[in-house]
Amino acid sequence: MTSSQRREAIILSLKNSHAPISASKLARELGVSRQIVVGDVALLRAAGTPVLATPRGYMLQTAPTGDRVTVACRHSQDSLLDELYTIVDCGCGILDVVVEHPVYGQLSGQLQIFSRYDADLFWQALKEQDAQPLCTLTGDVHLHTLSCPTPAQRECVLNALQQKGYLYQK
Missing domain, CATH: 1.10.10.10 (Winged helix-like DNA-binding domain superfamily/Winged helix DNA-binding domain)
Structure with missing residues (x-):
């Protein structure tokens, strides 16, 4: 070949x-x-x-269905898995994570998390590789691009993240 x-x-x-x-x-x-x-x-x-x-x-890479929304989040590493679960439980997917590094500028990682199973695999990979999430570089502040199939699911995820205090607000 x-x-x-x-x-x-x-x-x-x-x-x-x-x-x-x-x-x-x-x-x-x-x-x-x-x-x-x-x-x-x-x-x-x-x-x-x-x-x-x-x-x-x-x-x-395929075009995600529904609306894309970018959210700014901040939480401790202990809340990372709960943040991912919160998003997928509302029926939305997490396409990526983006941080603004003071030296390198914008750094991003493709996540493609659409279920609790995907979230668990990501969490397990972090633990097995003894890796830190990108948000540890920026005081836990990070962006996610979400794929929300319907406006109702977009509202669900925004409300749920707000209620849990995960949305970043200066």
Whole structure:
């Protein structure tokens, strides 16, 4: 298999998957190393293929359904999982997290969290990797881009985050 055929196989696997696929799984399927897959994905991205790297693996970026809303949040790390649950329990998805770093400027991470299961996997990955969430770089202040399928769900999530004190207000 040539490198271009391998990249086409990666795209096909991502198109046919309803969930993110890890680089390790793609490597096993293609009979190459994980690093080869990571390099192939970098080349696909450079060529304009909308491949997202999420905490659970790669996926093709699709247009979210419904309204997008950006919320500014602030809470302790102990409340992170509850914040994620609050958002998905209202039927909204968490597309990303963004922080404004004083040296690097805007830093973002693709989350693609749409359920408690997704939230649990993200939380577990933070713990297993002994990683800190991006918001620890900015005194816990961060932005989320949310995908809200209906106006009612958008209002639900905004009210729920407000009630829990997670919405950032100067």
